[in-house]
Every structure is written in C-alpha cells, then in structure tokens.
C-alpha cells in the first residue's frame with residue numbers, strides 16, 4: 667500500500683488543474699471538427715504510399731487500449747498506482763496513435779459500406795452508432811480525467827474516473843467488433 671500513500675499524499679499540481687477545462691474542450695472540438703470534416707475530404711495519396719493496412723492497425727490499437735485500460739483498472743483496485751499510471755499512459759499513447767492514423771486514412775480513403783442484411787445489419791449499425799457517439803462524447807471527459815490524474819487532483823479524479831473508465835472500455839471494445847463484422 668506504500669505505493670498508494672506515496673501518490674495520495676502528493677499536493678495537487680496547479681499547472682495541470684488550472685487550465686484543464688480549456689485544454690480538454692479545445693482539443694476535443696479540434697479533433698471532432700477534423701473527424702467530421704473527413705466526410706467531405708478525399709485527398710490524393712502519393713502513388714507509393716499504401717495505407718490498406720490501416721483498418722487492421724486501428725482494430726489492433728483499439729484492442730490493445732482495451733486491455734491496457736483493464737490492466738489500469740485492475741491495478742488501481744489493488745492500490746498499485748504506479749502500474750495504474752503506466753497502463754493509463756499506454757492507453758493514452760495507443761489512442762493518440764489511433765486518432766492520428768484514423769485521420770490520415772479517412773482523409774485519403776472513402777468509407778467502406780456494410781453489406782450484411784437483416785438482423786445482423788441492425789446489430790452492426792447499433793454497435794457502430796454506440797462506438798461513434800460514445801467516442802465523440804467521451805473525448806473531453808477522458809482528457810479531463812487524465813489531467814486530474816496527472817495533476818494529483820484525487821477526489822474529482824475518482825468521481826469522474828468511475829464512469830469514464832467503463833464507457834471508454836465500451837468505445838475500445840465496439841471498434842474492433844465493428845471491424846470484424848465489416849471486413
């Protein structure tokens with residue numbers, strides 16, 4: 667439990683806390699604005715650049731984020747905050763690579779249309795809608811929770827993290843499921 671006491675006794679860091687709302691909401695608006703604008707973009711790719719591996723990469727990155735988050739949750743429940751932080755940082759890095767690669771891929775490729783019919787089609791679009799809506803809605807709250815953690819702002823961190831963690835896990839799980847159904 668020494669690990670936990672070491673973290674809990676840290677004083678809140680002003681720099682991480684003061685501007686967290688401005689940073690989280692500004693970054694979220696920029697990322698979501700870029701993602702929405704991808705629908706209207708179809709930029710040409712240099713001939714020697716093949717990005718067809720990207721959808722598979724995205725599914726792998728989401729799956730790895732899912733397991734990093736599970737590990738981060740497991741370790742915080744055991745009071746091992748160092749490992750909680752390590753796995754959260756893994757999830758943040760994997761998710762950042764995912765967002766950048768997603769933007770690059772969708773700026774240069776038209777979306778693939780789902781071919782399934784009947785019940786499976788309803789299941790697919792329900793999962794896709796859940797994934798898209800939750801991913802967009804969760805982004806500012808994930809950033810806020812992360813900055814509260816980095817700023818040692820524990821009480822608000824715990825309060826927000828309790829619902830951010832499960833919803834973030836849903837986002838990471840529904841992405842690869844949609845990928846498997848589509849390809």
Ligand code: HEM
Pocket residue numbers: 673674739742745747750751754808809811812814815816820823824825827828830831
């Ligand atoms: C988006 C990023 C993060 C998420 C989703 C997250 C998630 C969680 C969750 C689910 C809890 C348990 C809440 C409860 O039920 O009491 C928690 C607590 C905690 N987290 Fe995070 N965390 C994140 C970032 C961080 C960071 C960067 C640190 C830095 C060390 C950190 C340190 C802690 C600490 C010290 C606790 C309190 C442990 C306790 O008092 O039992 N977290 N976090």
